Amino acid sequence: MKKVNELFSLEGLRIIVTGASSGLGLNQAIMLAECGASVFALSRSGQVKINYDGVLPDGIEFLKMDVTNESDIQRVINAIGENGGIDVLINNAGVTKRQRAEEITKEDWELIHQVNVTGVFSCCRYAYPYLTKSGHIGRIINISSMASYLGFSEVVPYSSSKSAVLGITRGLAVEWSEKNILVNSVSPGWFPSEMSQQVMDEDRKAKILNRMPLHRFGKPEELSSIICFLASRGATYITGQDFSVDGGALSFGF
16 A cells, blocks of 8 residues: 555656646746745746745746647647656646627637637647656546536636647547556646736626525635645546646525
């Protein structure tokens, strides 16, 4: 029987996190590194883009990568994979825009899906050969959203894209089940982030807090902890699943 620290330590794992320059992605990268992983924090800026007043743990390397650029994805993931392998891919990068459906332009629709859907799939595809060779069982953890389950006004393209992430997750979990890869997703509820602030005013904030049994927003570490679990040796019999971390919002009736 494995000891608890063997099950949940991330020592020796090489983990990619996209969209990791700030917010929830940065918090995930930090917690993964604190659990012992070597973390490649990818973003367009390639650096922390907020005023972070803490001390970053050892084991995080910040690199530039644009998830809308397939050749960029291929170059960066191959560079990481060919210099030590890849054990875990976390597709966290995402974008949204608050606008009524009838006003959405083709360009906005395509950008949101390019980042949230095509970028996710491309990262999975290029990480695939390295994940199959992981000695720890390869993992893909996609960040979806409660918007893939519930309808919200003025974010239809985002809801569409995050529903697609669930489809990618389940399809790859089945197709790659015999290729040494487990694929799961996590659907956050409302957490403080630059993206959530773009679509929230005081009226929407009140409705959101009323809508969940816990009546509060999530803390970043409350999301990062399940990411760490799904990357660990304690989660080797879980694949094709989505985990809602939402303060009970999906369970709320009336």
